[in-house]
Amino acid sequence: MAHDVARRIEEFGPELAEQAPENERLGKLSDRSAALLRSSGLMRLLQPREHGGLGGTPADFLEAVITAARHDGSTGWVAGVVGVHPWEVALFDPRLGQEIWGQNQDTWxxxxxxxxxxxxxxxxxxxxxxxxxxxxxxxxxxxxxxxxxxxxxxxxxxxxxxxxxxxxxxxxxxxxxxxxxxxxxxxxxxxxxxxxxxxxxxxxxxxHEAIASGAAADKAGLSDPIYRLPFSVIFPVGITGAIIGMAEGALAAHGAYQRDRVSAAGARIRDDPYAAYFTGEAASEIQASRVQLFDGITRAYDQVMSGRQVTFEDRSRIRRNQIRCAWRAVAAIDAIYARSGGNASRRTNPIQRFWRDAHVGLNHFIHVPGPTYHADAMIQYGLDVPDPLRMGI
Structure with a gap:
């Protein structure tokens, strides 16, 4: 059932995209967008099974978030942020899960x-x-x-x-x-x-330290390996996944627009090899971001599944790559937006919304590169990483 969530999101895709302007007008998700997320099962992928959870893997969750954000950035962002919280609730006293989901398993x-x-x-x-x-x-x-x-x-x-x-x-x-x-x-x-x-x-x-290190699972007596993932490994997945989904959505909108676009000089853009070059390059960069983000969380999940600890060095590498995925994907959006012509900036064109959404998403603290890159470089140099640089890793 968990594997079907992304497919259901894709089926809802046209309606999610249709709701995007209304979400912006309201300054929050419309009731319909929220209802579609609930109906898809996305928010239950990481929820404990005893409270209606679907037993999804981190990869299931990531794929579903990317799919949602491909149709509407705001919907994908809320899915990525709110959807990871059930994972953490499981690490608390069982009374908490009962309080939250005892009456309604779709509570966010x-x-x-x-x-x-x-x-x-x-x-x-x-x-x-x-x-x-x-x-x-x-x-x-x-x-x-x-x-x-x-x-x-x-x-x-x-x-x-x-x-x-x-x-x-x-x-x-x-x-x-x-x-x-x-x-x-x-x-x-x-x-x-x-x-x-x-x-x-x-x-x-x-x-926080018990969550960050993955030690909270032992204290809670949880046997499912997913709860042994460190917070800094699983929490960014949905956020950066949403950025990649926005990039995929922007690329699809760009491709549909360029196919029939004609320049001011009357030439068909699809016949312009220079425009096509940047489309192809952007597509490759977005795909690279997707692959690298999946690689990080899948490797970490395989480690805890086999009983191995996700070390600080592992966490540093995963965070380094996760941050780079976001910056690479947004740079690709910039490249295609800059080559989509003046009409790409019209509010009726979804390209501009993906562009705006992705840049705001890049400002999330989980995408700040400096300290994490610095920490990872110190590991490469064989040096101890000081505490201030360990924050967020």
């Missing part, structure tokens, strides 16, 4: 993970306060993952800093409605959320 969990709040220790849990940006798909979600720093009892971070992931129900946070005014990925509805002194029970909090 949003994020963000940036530690923009302070979690002060309290009896039985924590008191959380903060404001977070970029909560993609939050209007259609009833829970949210938030990154936080452990407090010192005085409203400041404890030292040394200790990052946590906490999760709250919709009643404990407020969505700031006018906080998503952007040029791309408009339909993701990635609004700010605010928490003012909400109590978070201890079982709804977990150390």
């Amino acid at each position: 969990v949003a994020s963000p993970y940036t530690p923009s709040g302070i979690a002060e220790p309290a009896e039985g849990g924590y008191i959380l306060t903060g404001r977070w940006q970029f909560s993609s798909g939050t209007d259609h979600s009833d829970w949210v993952f938030l990154g936080a720093l452990l407090g010192n009892g005085q409203g400041k971070p404890a030292m040394p800093p200790r990052m946590m992931h906490v999760i709250l129900p919709r009643s404990d946070y407020r969505i700031i409605e006018d906080s998503w005014d952007v040029i791309g990925l408009l339909g993701t509805g990635s609004k700010d959320v605010v928490v003012q002194g909400a109590f978070v029970p201890a079982y709804r909090a977990i150390d």
Whole structure:
């Protein structure tokens, strides 16, 4: 059943594409776009089986996200971000999964993970306060993952800093409605959320390091190898997968447009070898990005399936390549957009939407190359990687 999800998404493709302008107008996914995602099963691919999950592999998830983003960037982005959260819920106390999916197995969990709040220790849990940006798909979600720093009892971070992931129900946070005014990925509805002194029970909090290293699976007693994947390996898959899907969508739209396009001089563009050169080159770059992203997550999954640990060196290589996949794919979009003529910028032309969406998606922190490339280079040099460069790896 998991293998059928991408096919179902493809069947919904024309309607997903038709909804794209409405998603932009609303500043969030339309109810219809969200319903199509739910109906496809995409959001259940990584959900625990005991809560209606489909038992999908990371590759199943990646293929489905790429397929969704190929038709609408915002839909693919929400699928990639929100769709990975069920994987993390499984690492928490079983009470949490029951709270989220006990009444409705199609319930979504949003994020963000940036530690923009302070979690002060309290009896039985924590008191959380903060404001977070970029909560993609939050209007259609009833829970949210938030990154936080452990407090010192005085409203400041404890030292040394200790990052946590906490999760709250919709009643404990407020969505700031006018906080998503952007040029791309408009339909993701990635609004700010605010928490003012909400109590978070201890079982709804977990150390970031346990998630990042893959050690949380042991503590939770999970036998399925997928939960032994490090957070930094599986979390970026959906986000970068969405970028690649946007690139594939832009390439398809470019090809359809160039086929019948005529230049101002009356020449058919399809007969221009120079234009064709850039189309072919872009297609190869996008395919290379797809192959390399699949290679990274598949190798990591094979390692945990065989009982081997995904080491820091492995994580560094996977993250390095994952970042490069995104930048390569967006560069390919730039190349074809620049050669699609003035009409490519009309709002009725999907090429411009893919171009805008991909550039905004590239700004996600998971695509920042500097520290990760630096860390990977130090590994190549045979040197120890300092802690500041290990963040995100």
